[in-house]
Amino acid sequence: MTSRTRFARFTAVTAVAAISAFGLAACSSGGSANSNGDAVEIEYLHRLPDGEGMTPVNEIVDRWNEENPDIQVKATKFDGAATDMILKLETDVKAGKASCLAQLGYSEVPQMFVKGLVEDVADEAAKYADDFSEGAYAMMTVGDAVVGLPQDTGPLVYYYNDTAFKELGLSVPATLEELGTHAATAAAAGKYAAAFTPDEALSWLSAQSAAAGDVWFGSTDDGWTVETEGPGSQKVAAFWQGLVDNKQTLVTERWGEGFTQALNDGALIGHVGAAWEAGFLLDSLDGTPAEGQWRVAQLPDFGAGAVTGPDGGSGVAVMKGCEHPAEAMKFNAWFNTQTDDLASQGLVIAANGTPETSEKMLRQFGGQDVLAELATASANLNPDFVYAPGFASLTKMNETASNVAGGSATVADIFTTAGTTALETLEDLGLPTNK
Amino acid sequence: MTMTTNALPESAPPERKPAAPPARPVNAKRKRRFGSQAATGWLFMAPFAILFIVVFVVPIGVSIRSALFAQKPAGDGLYGGGEIVDTFVGFDNFALALGSDVFWLGMGRVTLYALFQIPVMIVAALGLALLLDSFLVRRPTVFRLAFFLPYAIPGVIAAMMWLYLYTPEVSPFMQLLPEGTDLMGPGTVLLSMSNMTTWTYTGYNMLIFLAALQTVPRELYEAARLDGASGWQIAMKIKVPLVRSAALLAVLLSIIGTVQLFNEPVVMEAANPWMGKAYTPMMLTYNSMMGAISPSGTGPASAYSLLMAAIAGALAIVYALLQRRKGASA
The missing domain is CATH 3.40.190.10 (Periplasmic binding protein-like II)
Incomplete structure (x- = not known):
């Protein structure tokens, strides 16, 4: 073998390696060529x-x-x-x-x-x-x-198992207080009329606060104002704290196995959830005796009338x-x-x-005109509730909410976390705030 | 056969061994020779050098640069004018990272985790390697593959699988444990994650040890046997000391991997929000980048990641020095 052939082979290998290296880089610059003239x-x-x-x-x-x-x-x-x-x-x-x-x-x-x-x-x-x-x-x-x-x-609505409600003599809850008494009745029968879901705390609790008439973000001439612990939030916090303390709510991750299992075995008979959950919430009940037992209703009155909050x-x-x-x-x-x-x-x-x-949906909700109900909820969205920049960082609420189950935090703490985090984030973003 | 071929032996070109003593008296002719050989050497290095620059030097350069900048609103008003400018902030981001409680808290967690997990895994890997290298096992190839298999499963998939095993409602074994056992609570999740990574990486580290054991000359064992050493004595007195450098490599890789612990805590956090978005430094970095943790953006995220790299590097150096001293004194 001569050095020349070796060199040639080596050059070829280098070239292949180099081309593939540059080829990788070239992949990322895909253009959108205009294929047909004027379009x-x-x-x-x-x-x-x-x-x-x-x-x-x-x-x-x-x-x-x-x-x-x-x-x-x-x-x-x-x-x-x-x-x-x-x-x-x-x-x-x-x-x-x-x-x-x-x-x-x-x-x-x-x-x-x-x-x-x-x-x-x-x-x-x-x-x-x-x-x-x-x-x-x-x-x-x-x-x-x-x-x-x-x-x-994604207005919040209330999902409930109509058959189970009738067995327990419960009506569709019209107010938050009524939902509370329903939860107590259901708990006495070993069932849950609502679930507290820490992994959804951010969107879920802020939406409830909005449903209770609160507005978290506002502005003055000086900049952003943040108020996450208003009367609405306090009402929501007191409600869930009561349910958690008295073990009248299922405390579980919304996207964990616990939720689905409680739904499947009939322990969970009510759920405060977003309207978009209607698309899949009941999928695991298909083909079971519980198929077609659930209905969707407007969110109970959280104290602000026929108002709901945006969850997604x-x-x-x-x-x-x-x-x-x-x-x-x-x-x-x-x-x-x-x-x-x-x-x-x-x-x-x-x-x-x-x-x-x-x-x-007709099959899963016993023939109910689900989308009409959801459209009503959509029209009832609190129109003043807007988001501020950096809202994603409020996911820290989920961390606090998760500690509620263990008893090392209260539901009210979740709203406190929201407020401090929101303000810090706005400042970190370099936006004007009005403390 | 030409001169050139002699100068370029089959295995390695002479440039690789610069300390060859006969090369000392340099004359002009030789220098020219050397020049062309150097060019060949560079060409040999090119594939490595190009890839090294593209995938290593450039990204590090970019992240050092972005660590020196912060994204600030261009204008005034509630929404900062709807435009962001990259502003040079010097070492502000590094100051933020160094002074961040959550960063050091995360570091503390991975340290605690490492102190427990790495020794267990290394000892288990060494044990398995010695077992496969001994004459006790009949089909080492099958076992080698079996032990290595967990490493072939993508990290996130493996983490999700373990998540199911740890979830009381679906776990096949949790009913057998005492009522109320929480494998993903504040007191247990680090251990549960250690279990996951040990399962994944023991086979990988075993291969490192096995490769090292394979280089040990078999005559040593024969000699030891003739001297009356038992199998256990051969393993402990000959094999283990001879794989010291492999152990160093395995521990260094584990330290670096542990500082960057990410897949397992991310999957665990999805089901256990109490862990928070900054449970490990790597999660903090990622979520700062994604805006789930404030201060957010490429600036803080780059500073966190460079700080992590520095810490992992420092730990690795400290460990290597300790090992060397131990090796010298032994």
Whole structure:
């Protein structure tokens, strides 16, 4: 063997290694070439479930693309946690290759705006504002700016097992106090009329506070005001503390096995939950004798009348750097008003109009017109309750809530945690606060 | 056969051994030779160097840079003008990281965890390796694969599997334990996680030991046997001392891995929110990046991660020095 052949072989190996190294780097810069001449291309990143029996997002989008040859939309599903998607959007915007439209949770919107990751499309949005519920539209509003259009809402509602309630002689609770007495009656029979779920504390308890008429974030000329321990929060705290102390509520993680098991074995007969839970809450009861026993009702009066609070929900925002915001918003408005299709995805839609309740829901809820009930709840959302930037950091509430079960914290402490964390976060973000 | 081929033996080029004494008297001709050989050497190094720079040097450079910056609102008002500017803040982020209670609390937790978990795992790995290397086991290949298998399962999947095993409602064995046993409570979760990582990494560390044992010349054992040593004595007096350097490697890797403990606590935290988003330093870093912990952003997150790297490096050096001193005195 001569040195030359060895060298040649070596060069080849180096070249392959180098090419693969650079090839990896090249992968990340995918461009969105304009394939057919004049058509505007819009990318839309969502995290809708696209599950079995639902109208797939791509099918809805295909319909738009057929009708609108000038505005071609490409929908991509993000298969990951909401927080991961935020990070992806942040990196994409910095790299100048973010999709034009992206799904954002309402509580994330202010933070995204502060970070300069979304466009202000107030003028475009105003054209379509009438098609959407006022409360939901407000969730896509940040100060004077509007960053997109709302898609779905997550009002708190009350789920209950009608059959079990009748056996115990219970009516649908109209007030928080009544829910308390129901819980006591149920507990005496070894059942729970409500579950306290620490892993959902952030959205779940803030929504209850809103339902009791509180508003957490406001502003004066000096800056943000934070008030998480108002009369509403105190009422909510006292209620759950009483239930926890008297062992009249199931204390378990919402997304743990304990919840599902209590539901399946019939111990859990009532649940204060978000409207979007209607889409899957009862799935594990399919084919059991309990199928069709549950109903959904408005949240009991937490002291502010027929008012409920926002637990989740999201909209579709126009991301920074979108080259065709007007066209993107046109699609956005169309897509978010495809009520039946979106309802099939398990959404409580933010657009006006009540979609038809699906076969599955009719079966699981004993023929009840679930979506009409949820639409009423959606209309009852506390319109003044808005989120502040950095709301995600209030997830520290879950940590405190988790200690409630062990007795090392009180429910009131959760709201204290919310207040201190919110204020610290706003200051860390460099935003003005009014202590 | 040409001169060049002789200068480049099959196994390793002479550049790799710079201390070769005959190279001392350098003349012009030789220097030129050396120049072309150096170029060849660099080419040989290129694949490594390129990848090293791309996947190691550049990311570290980027994170050092971002640790020196903070994202501040560009304007006034409630929403800071809707724009963020990268502002140079010097060592503010490092000061934040160094002065952070939650960071040191997390460090304390992983230290406690390491003090317990690493010795147990290393001893178990060494024990398994000695067992497989002895003549007691009939099919070492099968066992080697079986012990190593847990490492092949993706970390998050394994953590979720253990989460199920630890969850009273679905666990196959928790009914057998005394009523009220909580394997994921404040007093037990570190032990439960130690169990998870020990299960995952014992086989991996066993392979390190096994590889080291395989390099021990078999004649040593024969000699020992002739001198009347028992199998146990051979293992303890010959094998164990000879795998000291492998033990060093295994412990160093474990220390680094423990400082970065992430998969297990993240999965555990999802089911046990009491642990909080900053249970380990790595979780703190990640959640600062994600905005679940304030102060958030790439600045603080980079500072936390660099501090963690420094601590892991320092621990590794301390351990290596201690080992060397012990080795020298022995």
